[in-house]
Amino acid sequence: MSIQQDTEFDLGPESSFTKFPKLISLGEEHFYLVTGKKGYLLLATICPHQGGTVSNEGKAFMCRDHGWRFEHTQGECVNGPRARMFSFPVTVRDGHLIADFA
Numbered sequence: 001m002s003i004q005q006d007t008e009f010d011l012g013p014e015s016s017f018t019k020f021p022k023l024i025s026l027g028e029e030h031f032y033l034v035t036g037k038k039g040y041l042l043l044a045t046i047c048p049h050q051g052g053t054v055s056n057e058g059k060a061f062m063c064r065d066h067g068w069r070f071e072h073t074q075g076e077c078v079n080g081p082r083a084r085m086f087s088f089p090v091t092v093r094d095g096h097l098i099a100d101f102a
């Protein structure tokens with residue numbers, strides 16, 4: 001499965017997410033659900049540099065291909081060029097987290 005544009009996904013009840021970042025799999029695609037000042041976001045595990053895999057290394061996300069690291073609330077790169085992990089908004093609707101891929 002691949003994420004289609006104009007697609008929303010119900011990630012489940014907000015109350016079921018208590019620890020962040022939370023790895024979320026939607027079909028064959030993987031994301032980290034994070035929360036910060038701007039609310040919830042899904043951050044794609046595909047590196048914005050050259051498409052490596054971004055993993056959670058405890059205090060930050062990291063892509064081992066070239067060592068870019070990203071902070072946990074919005075996926076901002078912290079040791080390289082001005083870059084961010086690909087992100088998708090998540091809203092709360094009727095107590096559920098809804099990811100928006102529009």
Ligand code: FES
Pocket residue numbers: 047048049050051052053063064065066067068
């Ligand atoms: S592909 Fe991720 S740092 Fe280069």
